[in-house]
């Protein structure tokens with residue numbers, strides 16, 4: 001009985017080790033950073049690589065990056081990677097103009113790594129704190145700043161429009177010039193709507209001015225009504241009929257100036 005018990009214990013310990021081994025092996029892969037959780041890299045130290053499936057240099061570099069990820073625990077650095085085709089907002093936010101782009105992040109301070117793509121060089125860059133020799137990115141292009149969030153949003157919007165454009169061409173068979181006309185019309189419609197919303201907001205924000213103007217206009221309108229009444233008197237009618245091609249409004253204006 002005793003031996004059976006210890007056997008069970010050994011087996012369970014072995015199983016626990018096996019599970020731990022599998023889990024730790026999984027965690028040594030580069031961590032996917034997406035638009036939803038990119039703020040996680042603001043804590044602690046990270047290396048983040050931007051790549052795309054169509055970029056050959058990225059494919060060559062992938063094995064190095066995966067090897068680096070195995071050092072993640074020893075160096076106490078998160079090894080992340082972002083696919084720019086799936087996260088256009090991040091490619092805008094991080095101002096990615098070349099692929100692969102590598103960022104070093106420590107406690108929210110971003111630096112662009114532009115050294116060699118050799119595994120050992122990257123390890124010494126982190127381990128020997130060589131990143132301190134580099135200037136952090138300027139406040140203007142800081143990925144956590146408000147303006148870069150806006151750039152990220154524009155990139156996202158541009159990707160959405162591009163996808164719509166592709167669907168229009170491939171799925172609906174709309175010719176290219178047709179798409180441009182549709183986009184031009186949409187731009188005008190959205191511009192008008194935006195203008196309308198702005199005007200409404202202004203009206204809501206500054207209502208006193210609007211009321212004042214209305215009050216000032218009213219007496220004038222009453223005056224017009226008076227002169228309209230005068231129009232209907234028979235004597236005046238005869239007088240006016242001699243002059244042709246005059247609209248009602250000009251009649252009113254004439255009479256008003258005469259009265260003055």
Ligand SMILES: *[C@@H]1O[C@H](CO)[C@@H](O)[C@H](O)[C@H]1NC(C)=O
Pocket residue numbers: 031032033034037040041
């Ligand atoms: C971010 O999300 C991706 C996909 O959902 C996930 O694989 C990854 O582990 C997350 N990264 C972090 C740092 O939480």
